[in-house]
Each structure stands twice: as structure tokens, then as C-alpha cells.
Amino acid sequence: MGNRTRSTLATALCLAFATTGCSDHEAEEAAAFSEAFDELEEGKADDNGCSGVLTPDRSGFNRKIALTFDDGPNTTSTPQVLDTLAAEGIKATFFINGNRVNDSTRPVLQRIIDEGHILANHSHQHKNLSQQSLSTVRDQVDRTHRIIEGLQTPKYFRFPYGASTCNTASVVRDEFEQIITGWNVDSGDWCYAPDNGHCPASRFRHVPDSFRSDMGAWTMQQVRSKGGGIVLFHDIHQFTADALPGIIDSMRAEGYSFTNLDDTSVFPLLNGETPPWVGHTCDGDDDCVFGGGHDGVCALPEGASTPFCTLECEGFCPDRGTETTFCVSLDGGDSGACVLQAKASNGNCDAYDHFVMEERERYIGNSSASASTARVCVPR
Numbered sequence: 388m389g390n391r392t393r394s395t396l397a398t399a400l401c402l403a404f405a406t407t408g409c410s411d412h413e414a415e416e417a418a419a420f421s422e423a424f425d426e427l428e429e430g431k432a433d434d435n436g437c438s439g440v441l442t443p444d445r446s447g448f449n450r451k452i453a454l455t456f457d458d459g460p461n462t463t464s465t466p467q468v469l470d471t472l473a474a475e476g477i478k479a480t481f482f483i484n485g486n487r488v489n490d491s492t493r494p495v496l497q498r499i500i501d502e503g504h505i506l507a508n509h510s511h512q513h514k515n516l517s518q519q520s521l522s523t524v525r526d527q528v529d530r531t532h533r534i535i536e537g538l539q540t541p542k543y544f545r546f547p548y549g550a551s552t553c554n555t556a557s558v559v560r561d562e563f564e565q566i567i568t569g570w571n572v573d574s575g576d577w578c579y580a581p582d583n584g585h586c587p588a589s590r591f592r593h594v595p596d597s598f599r600s601d602m603g604a605w606t607m608q609q610v611r612s613k614g615g616g617i618v619l620f621h622d623i624h625q626f627t628a629d630a631l632p633g634i635i636d637s638m639r640a641e642g643y644s645f646t647n648l649d650d651t652s653v654f655p656l657l658n659g660e661t662p663p664w665v666g667h668t669c670d671g672d673d674d675c676v677f678g679g680g681h682d683g684v685c686a687l688p689e690g691a692s693t694p695f696c697t698l699e700c701e702g703f704c705p706d707r708g709t710e711t712t713f714c715v716s717l718d719g720g721d722s723g724a725c726v727l728q729a730k731a732s733n734g735n736c737d738a739y740d741h742f743v744m745e746e747r748e749r750y751i752g753n754s755s756a757s758a759s760t761a762r763v764c765v766p767r
């Protein structure tokens with residue numbers, strides 16, 4: 388997305404707020420988070436890994452949740468969030484802004500470390516880094532990187548508003564060797580907090596009207612649809628700190644439990660692991676344990692030269708991050724098998740010696756799936 392799109396949106400929102408008083412920051416925040424939400428919901432392919440919003444793990448969370456808190460620390464609501472997490476026995480991640488670190492907040496940082504949470508980088512001043520020069524981006528990442536370095540090994544970075552370009556992503560990933568961390572669920576607390584729990588449509592149109600005054604219900608609806616994942620909060624808001632215990636209760640009541648970003652069984656791709664998946668070569672079913680409730684089989688369909696991991700399917704297949712799949716028949720229409728979709732990220736199947744790209748019809752079986760075709764990787 389271009390810089391112009393974001394600044395134009397910010398200007399439009401600023402005008403919309405003009406009657407109630409508008410700050411550039413408020414408008415920019417609303418525009419940027421709305422755009423991030425579009426990106427998240429469209430779930431559009433991020434073949435180059437340049438998104439600051441989309442996470443490589445997008446499903447298969449097994450009802451596990453990682454809570455993340457951005458924009459702190461401060462000396463009031465951050466400690467209250469820490470109190471809640473301690474009482475609940477939950478470890479979370481705090482994406483801090485370096486310019487908030489001073490003599491009065493330093494003890495709060497120490498508490499984050501001492502209580503077993505992850506301290507992570509959210510840049511120095513919370514600028515929209517997709518609109519800054521690369522030297523500014525470098526400086527903004529570096530200043531907070533050095534603060535964290537003194538306390539914990541820095542590992543995770545989150546772009547303010549999730550706003551990234553391929554160039555800024557490369558600074559974070561290649562120069563600082565940090566993991567770019569988006570989210571799966573936006574609590575919208577940045578929208579609810581300023582009006583004490585009411586999120587107006589003018590600020591965040593994505594929230595359904597029935598949830599405009601119920602941040603907990605809005606958060607839970609998204610948690611259910613994703614099956615867990617990374618949830619975005621901001622510990623600098625008193626409203627968030629006050630609402631947190633109730634939201635944690637709701638999550639537990641619906642069978643969700645808590646983990647942290649470095650849990651490779653829930654977020655393998657985020658952490659650079661590539662567990663077995665559809666299309667990978669295999670010697671037996673043990674090589675095709677996908678996790679997240681989807682375990683594959685090692686199969687050698689007729690005409691294939693190399694066994695590979697697949698799943699029997701009717702209409703639908705599970706996706707994992709950028710490795711999207713499609714249900715086709717490899718036996719002339721008797722049954723369905725999940726195969727990889729051809730993508731830029733797998734060189735249109737060239738990344739696999741045992742596959743070739745073909746356009747195939749979906750195997751529908753007895754499912755409600757609609758007829759469609761896709762370019763997929765089939766055995767050569």
C-alpha cells in the first residue's frame with residue numbers, strides 16, 4: 388500500500404473529527420488501524436513477508452492465545468496489567484516504545500523481565516514507519532533495540548499500526564535480525580479507550596454496531612473465528628487495564644488457554660520453524676504430523692514418484708500462513724487430496740522437485756464448497 392493512501396485517509400478522518408476536536412495523532416491512528424484491519428481480514432497473500440500486520444501463522448492455534456501489549460510502559464496502567472497477569476498466571480509480550488523509558492518507568496521494565504514476560508520492540512517514537520526514510524526507520528528500531536538489549540535478548544519487533552513496506556521489513560529482519568510480529572485479533576482498545584468504552588463508527592467502522600460499547604464481546608467474536616492466536620492490546624490505556632480481567636475470564640470460560648509468542652508449537656512459522664505440511668516429502672505418517680488438530684498422511688498417489696504429505700478432503704483444506712492449499716482429486720475423481728497452491732513463494736511449484744504446476748478443478752465430494760479452479764502443485 389502506498390504512503391499516499393494512508394495520508395489521504397488520515398486527512399479525510401481528520402476532517403470527519405473536526406467538529407469534535409481532532410488531533411493528527413488520533414486521525415492517523417484511526418486510519419492506520421482501519422487499514423491494518425482490512426489487511427488482516429482480507430488475509431491477502433504476503434508472499435514476500437513484507438506485512439507488519441499479517442502473521443505467518445494464521446490458523447491451527449488449538450485454542451491457545453498469546454496476549455500482547457503495545458505502546459508502554461507507563462507507571463499506572465502497565466503495572467495494573469502486570470498485576471492481572473501475575474494473578475492469572477499468564478506470561479505475555481510487551482512491545483515498548485523507547486521514548487517512554489525514563490527513570491520512573493525503568494522499574495516497570497524490570498518488573499516485566501522479572502515476572503517472565505517478553506520485552507519487545509515497538510520503535511522509539513511510534514511513527515508510521517512506512518512513511519519514513521530508511522535511516523529514520525533504522526534509528527527508530529535501534530534506539531529501542533539497545534534498551535531491550537540491556538535487559539533481555541531482543542527477538543520480536545512490531546511496526547506501529549502494523550504499517551510496513553518491503554524496505555522497512557528488510558531493515559528489521561536483515562539488519563536487526565528481529566521477528567516481525569503482527570496480530571490475529573485486534574481488540575480495538577485504541578478505539579474503545581478514549582471514549583471510556585465506546586468505539587464510534589467514525590473511528591473504526593469494522594466493529595459491528597452491537598459491539599460498539601462492548602470491547603470484550605468484540606474481542607471474543609474474533610478469538611472464536613480465529614480459534615485463538617495473537618491478540619493486540621495497549622497497556623497504556625487505563626480502560627484496557629480495567630477490562631482485562633473480564634476478557635481473560637471470558638477466554639477461559641470458552642476453553643481458551645494462554646501461551647506466549649515464543650511457543651513454537653502454536654506459532655512455528657513466526658519463530659522460523661517449518662514443521663511438516665501438505666506437499667512436504669515424507670517416509671511415513673510420522674513425518675506428516677501438522678499439529679493444530681490437522682495430522683496428515685504420507686501418500687504416494689498413482690503417477691507420483693515421491694511420497695508426500697497430504698490430507699483426505701472434500702471441498703476444503705486447512706491453510707497455514709502463506710502455504711495455502713486446495714482440494715483436488717489425484718485418482719480420477721474417486722476421492723479428494725489436499726495439495727499446495729502454486730504461489731510466488733514456492734516459485735509456482737518449482738521449489739519442489741516432485742511437483743509441477745497445473746490448473747485443476749476443486750474436488751467437492753459431499754461438501755457445500757462451490758465449484759472453482761486453482762493453479763496447484765501436483766505430482767510430476
Ligand SMILES: [Zn+2]
Nearest residue numbers: 457458547548
Ligand atoms: Zn502501537
